[in-house]
Amino acid sequence: MGNKSNNLLLGALEMLILKALAIEDRHGWGIAKRLKQISNGTFSLNVGSLYPALYRLEKKGFVKSYEAISEKGRDARFYKLLSKGRKQLEDQQANWKEFSAAVEAVMLSDG
Amino acid sequence: MNTEMRFHLEAHIEELISQGVPPEEARKAALKEFGNLEFHKEECRDAWHTRFLENLVRHLRLAGKQMLRNKGFTLIAAMTLALGIGANTAIYSLANSVLFRPLAFPDSQKIVFIKEWHERFTDFSVSYLNFRDWHDQQSSFTSFALYRGQGYNLIDQGEAHRLRGYSVTHEYFEAFQADPIIGRLFTPEDDQPSAKPTAVIGEQLWRNRFNARETIIGETINLTGELFTVIGVAPGIYPIDSRDVFTPLGLLTGEGQFTNRGSHPGFVVIARLKPDVSLDQARVDMQSIASRLEVEYPDSNTGWGVYMKLLEDQLFSNSKPALFALLAASSFLLLIACVNVANMLLVRAQGRREEFGVRSALGANKSQILGQLTVESLSLGVLGGAIGILLAGISTRWLKEIFGTALPRINEVQIDTSALLYLTIMSVITSFIFGLAPFRQTTQISQREALSSGLRTSESSQGRRWKSALIVTEFALTATLLVGAGLMLRTTAKLYQSDPGLEYDQRIMFSWSLYSSEYNEALKRIQITEQAKQSLKSIPGVGEVGIINPLPLSGSDTFSSYYVEGTPMPKTGEIVTVSRFWANNDFATAVGLKLRAGRFFTEFDTRESQPVAVIDSKFARQVFLDTDPIGRRINIDGGPPSDPNDWKTIIGVVEHVSQYGLTREAHKQIYVPITQESPRFVSFIMETNVEPMTLAKAIRKTMSNIDPNLPIQRLQPYDSLFERTISNERLLMQLLAILSALALTLAAVGLYGVLSYTVRQRTQEIGIRMAIGALPQTVRNLILSSGLRLAGIGLFIGLLASLGLSRFLSKMLYDVSEFDAVSFVMVAFVLGMVGLFACWAPAYRATRIAPSLALRGE
Incomplete structure (x- = not known):
C-alpha cells in the first residue's frame, strides 16, 4: 500500500477536504472551489484525486453523502462531515501543527 | 457518480463563463483540466470496489484477445483439455446410464431379484x-x-x-x-x-x-x-x-x-x-x-436357502468393475490433460512476466492479476469443454456401437443433463487446477525485475521445480494407465490362447426350435433333424454338421441329477447334478471336441440300441477318480431306473467345455445322443471351409425348405459366441489402450515442450559451454539426462502406484497376476522409449546452437 510519503500526502488531502466541510455541507465542486479560494489558488484539486478521496472518506465513515439541490437549482451530491470525521479532523489538525512546526523549525535553522 | 462528475464539469464551465471566457473555450479548458473522464470514473469505482462486473468484462475481453493472439497455443491447449474432458464425459455418460441412473420404474430400488441358494x-x-x-x-x-x-x-x-x-x-x-x-x-x-x-x-x-x-x-x-x-x-x-x-x-x-x-x-x-x-x-x-x-x-x-439382491445390483454388478476402472482411467487422462495445459501456461507465463510486470508497475494489484489469470484459464476451460462436448457426443455414439450388447441398458446411454452438468463442473475444476500453476510465478515478479531486460534468460528455480513436478506427475499417471491397459492386454491375450475345450473358428451356427404340435413325437423330431442335417451337409462349403443343446459357450445349462450304478445313494439334501447336453454323432468332430477315452456317438447309437452317454474329463476326474469310467452305467434324473434297460452306459470321455466362458468355472458335463433323447430346441454348428457368413443365405433357404413354420435364429459365426464370453475383458482392454495411448501422447508432448523451452532458456549457457570446448555429445547428454530423469522418476512413482491400484482390476484379470511382471516391464520399456523420443529433438537442437550466436544474444 504505497509508501510513507504518499500516505502523508493522501492524509493531507483528506484533512483538507474534511476542513472544507467543517463549516457547512458542500458538493465536490464546492469543496474544490473552497479549497482553491482559501489557499489563494495554490490547491487546485484534480477531479481524479478529489472524488476518490471523498469516496474513501465516506467508506471510512468520516463523511456522509446525500442528494440535494445545488444553489443553482441542480441535482448534486452533497457531503456532510460526521462526528467521527470531526474527531479525525481535530486529531489530524493537531498532528499537522506539530509536524509543520517541526518542519518549520528545521527549515529555519541554520542547517 | 457519473452525474456528480458531470455536475462538477458543468459548474466549472459556468464559472469560467461567468469570468468572461467564451462558452466553447470554457468547455475546452474545463475538459482539459478535468482530464480523462473515463479514467477518473474508473479510479472512483476502484475506490468503491464495485468494479467486479466491469473487471470481468474487461478480463474477458483481454482473455479473448490473448487467445486470438496465440491461436496455436489456444488451439493446442483447448484440444488437449477437450480430449480429457470429452473422454471423461463419454465414460461418465456410459457409467451413469448403466450404473448410477435408476431403472425407469417407480421406486426401482425397491425391486428385488430372488432365487434359491445352495x-x-x-x-x-x-x-x-x-x-x-x-x-x-x-x-x-x-x-x-x-x-x-x-x-x-x-x-x-x-x-x-x-x-x-x-x-x-x-x-x-x-x-x-x-x-x-x-x-x-x-x-x-x-x-x-x-x-x-x-x-x-x-x-x-x-x-x-x-x-x-x-x-x-x-x-x-x-x-x-x-x-x-x-x-x-x-x-x-x-x-x-x-x-x-x-x-x-x-x-x-x-x-x-x-x-x-x-x-x-x-x-x-x-x-x-x-x-x-x-x-x-x-x-x-x-x-x-x-x-x-x-x-x-x-x-x-x-x-436350500434364499438368494436375494436388489434388481439393480443383480443386473449391473458384472459391469461395475470395468466401468469403474474406465472412469478412473479417463479421470487420469483428464488430469494429465490439465497438467499438460498447466505446463503450457507456465511456460507462457514466463514469457508474459514482462507483461504482468508492466501491469503491476502501472498499478495493477495482485487480485487484479489473479482475476485476469483466472478468467483466462476459465475461458480456456470453457472452450475446451465446448469442444469436449462434441468429442463426447461422437465417442458416446462410438462406445454404444462397440459395446453392442455387452452392457445392459446401452441403448439408454446419452449425453444428458447430468452428463452436461458433470462436464461443466469438470471444465471449471480443471480450469482452476491448470490456471493456478502459473499464478504464483507471475505475481512474484517485482516490477523492477520485470522491466529490466536481463530477466528473459533466467528462470526462477521455483518455476523450474513446478514444471519438473508436472512432468513427473504426467509420467506417473501415464504409467498407471499403461499398467492397467497392459494387464488387460495380457488378460485378453491369455483368453485367446486358452482352450475353451472346443474350436470356434471357421464355423457357423444357428438355433432351431421344434416347438410345434407336429413334432410332439420324438421320432418325428429325430427324422426332421436328420433330414435337416443331410440337407445342410449338401451345401457347398459346409463340412461336418454338429447338433447340440444347450449351445456350448453360451452360458446356458440344463442341470440334471444323476446316479452312478454301484455307488451309495446320495444322502438327503446332498446335491448331485451334472450339466446335461444332447448331441448328435457328428458333434464332436464338427466342433473339434477332443476325445480323451473311449468313443463318441455313432450312427449305430439309436432308439433301438442300448442307451449310452459320454462324460467330460471333469466328471471323470470328480466322480470316477482314478478308475476307468468306460462301461460304467449311469441314470440321469433320479436314482436307479425302474427299468434296468434304461441304464445308460458310459462309452467315452471328452474334454471339458468352458460353458460360461473362460473366466467362470463350469459344471461337470454329460452328453446323451439326440437319437435316444430328442430335445425340442437344438443348435446347429457347422464346420465351413469358406468365410462362414457367406453361407447364411443358403442355410436360410435350406431350413425354410425343411419346414417354413420352424424359424431359425441366431444365425452367426460361431466364434462370435466365444468373442462374447470375453467381450468385457476385450472391451476394457481396448478402451484402456485408447485412453493410455492418448495419455502417452500428452505426456510425450508435455516433456517435449518443457525440454524445448529449457533448451531455449539455456541457449546462452550452452553456447558458453560449447565455446569453451564442450562436445556436442556432452551437451546432448546433458539435455537428454535432464529430461529422462524426470520421465524416469515419474515412471518409478507410477509403477509403485500401480502396485496398489491394479488391485481394483483384479476381478477383470484372467490368468494374470495383478503384479504381472511382464506388464510392468512392458510399460517401463514403452514409457522409456517414448520419453527418449520426446527428449531427442530438443537435445539434438541443443547441439546445434552456434556459440557465437548464443553469446551475441542480448
Whole structure:
C-alpha cells in the first residue's frame, strides 16, 4: 500500500477536504472551489484525486453523502462531515501543527 | 457518480463563463483540466470496489484477445483439455446410464431379484412349490412374482419368427409398477390353467412387427401353434424391453415340473418391497420361511436357502468393475490433460512476466492479476469443454456401437443433463487446477525485475521445480494407465490362447426350435433333424454338421441329477447334478471336441440300441477318480431306473467345455445322443471351409425348405459366441489402450515442450559451454539426462502406484497376476522409449546452437 510519503500526502488531502466541510455541507465542486479560494489558488484539486478521496472518506465513515439541490437549482451530491470525521479532523489538525512546526523549525535553522 | 462528475464539469464551465471566457473555450479548458473522464470514473469505482462486473468484462475481453493472439497455443491447449474432458464425459455418460441412473420404474430400488441358494451353486432357479409357499407366507413384499424365459415361434403371414418371451405370474408387471402403453396387463383371472390364453407384447415387437397398430388389442396371434389373444403392450423399458412377448405362467401349472418340489425349472422371483421394509428385513423374513421349508420337506429342501439382491445390483454388478476402472482411467487422462495445459501456461507465463510486470508497475494489484489469470484459464476451460462436448457426443455414439450388447441398458446411454452438468463442473475444476500453476510465478515478479531486460534468460528455480513436478506427475499417471491397459492386454491375450475345450473358428451356427404340435413325437423330431442335417451337409462349403443343446459357450445349462450304478445313494439334501447336453454323432468332430477315452456317438447309437452317454474329463476326474469310467452305467434324473434297460452306459470321455466362458468355472458335463433323447430346441454348428457368413443365405433357404413354420435364429459365426464370453475383458482392454495411448501422447508432448523451452532458456549457457570446448555429445547428454530423469522418476512413482491400484482390476484379470511382471516391464520399456523420443529433438537442437550466436544474444 504505497509508501510513507504518499500516505502523508493522501492524509493531507483528506484533512483538507474534511476542513472544507467543517463549516457547512458542500458538493465536490464546492469543496474544490473552497479549497482553491482559501489557499489563494495554490490547491487546485484534480477531479481524479478529489472524488476518490471523498469516496474513501465516506467508506471510512468520516463523511456522509446525500442528494440535494445545488444553489443553482441542480441535482448534486452533497457531503456532510460526521462526528467521527470531526474527531479525525481535530486529531489530524493537531498532528499537522506539530509536524509543520517541526518542519518549520528545521527549515529555519541554520542547517 | 457519473452525474456528480458531470455536475462538477458543468459548474466549472459556468464559472469560467461567468469570468468572461467564451462558452466553447470554457468547455475546452474545463475538459482539459478535468482530464480523462473515463479514467477518473474508473479510479472512483476502484475506490468503491464495485468494479467486479466491469473487471470481468474487461478480463474477458483481454482473455479473448490473448487467445486470438496465440491461436496455436489456444488451439493446442483447448484440444488437449477437450480430449480429457470429452473422454471423461463419454465414460461418465456410459457409467451413469448403466450404473448410477435408476431403472425407469417407480421406486426401482425397491425391486428385488430372488432365487434359491445352495452352497454349491450360490444362485439357482426356484422350485415352483417353494415359490408358492414363499408367496403365501412372506410379509415383506407388496407383489411377489415368478417368471421364466420362454421362447415362442410367432407364425405371422406364413412366416415364422423366433420370439424371446417370459412366462410370468400376474404380479410380474405390478412388481415393476409398469403401466401398459395400450390395453391392459395380466389379472389373476388370466393367470389360471383354465383361462383363455392371453399375451402381452413388448413395445419393440409392437412397433417393428405390428407397426404400432392399436387395433392389435383383441387380435389373436399364433405362438408356436397356439392362439393367444393380445391384451396389451408392455413398455419398452429395460429390463422389460429385453423381451418380445409375455404370457401367463398360470396357463402351464398343470404340467409335472410344477408339482415336484425338487425340480428347479428355470424360475426366478421378482418382487417389490413394501415401502417400510428394508432388503435386510426382507432377507430375514425369507430365510425363516426357507428354514421352515427345510424342516417340512427335508428330501427336497435340505441345504436350500434364499438368494436375494436388489434388481439393480443383480443386473449391473458384472459391469461395475470395468466401468469403474474406465472412469478412473479417463479421470487420469483428464488430469494429465490439465497438467499438460498447466505446463503450457507456465511456460507462457514466463514469457508474459514482462507483461504482468508492466501491469503491476502501472498499478495493477495482485487480485487484479489473479482475476485476469483466472478468467483466462476459465475461458480456456470453457472452450475446451465446448469442444469436449462434441468429442463426447461422437465417442458416446462410438462406445454404444462397440459395446453392442455387452452392457445392459446401452441403448439408454446419452449425453444428458447430468452428463452436461458433470462436464461443466469438470471444465471449471480443471480450469482452476491448470490456471493456478502459473499464478504464483507471475505475481512474484517485482516490477523492477520485470522491466529490466536481463530477466528473459533466467528462470526462477521455483518455476523450474513446478514444471519438473508436472512432468513427473504426467509420467506417473501415464504409467498407471499403461499398467492397467497392459494387464488387460495380457488378460485378453491369455483368453485367446486358452482352450475353451472346443474350436470356434471357421464355423457357423444357428438355433432351431421344434416347438410345434407336429413334432410332439420324438421320432418325428429325430427324422426332421436328420433330414435337416443331410440337407445342410449338401451345401457347398459346409463340412461336418454338429447338433447340440444347450449351445456350448453360451452360458446356458440344463442341470440334471444323476446316479452312478454301484455307488451309495446320495444322502438327503446332498446335491448331485451334472450339466446335461444332447448331441448328435457328428458333434464332436464338427466342433473339434477332443476325445480323451473311449468313443463318441455313432450312427449305430439309436432308439433301438442300448442307451449310452459320454462324460467330460471333469466328471471323470470328480466322480470316477482314478478308475476307468468306460462301461460304467449311469441314470440321469433320479436314482436307479425302474427299468434296468434304461441304464445308460458310459462309452467315452471328452474334454471339458468352458460353458460360461473362460473366466467362470463350469459344471461337470454329460452328453446323451439326440437319437435316444430328442430335445425340442437344438443348435446347429457347422464346420465351413469358406468365410462362414457367406453361407447364411443358403442355410436360410435350406431350413425354410425343411419346414417354413420352424424359424431359425441366431444365425452367426460361431466364434462370435466365444468373442462374447470375453467381450468385457476385450472391451476394457481396448478402451484402456485408447485412453493410455492418448495419455502417452500428452505426456510425450508435455516433456517435449518443457525440454524445448529449457533448451531455449539455456541457449546462452550452452553456447558458453560449447565455446569453451564442450562436445556436442556432452551437451546432448546433458539435455537428454535432464529430461529422462524426470520421465524416469515419474515412471518409478507410477509403477509403485500401480502396485496398489491394479488391485481394483483384479476381478477383470484372467490368468494374470495383478503384479504381472511382464506388464510392468512392458510399460517401463514403452514409457522409456517414448520419453527418449520426446527428449531427442530438443537435445539434438541443443547441439546445434552456434556459440557465437548464443553469446551475441542480448
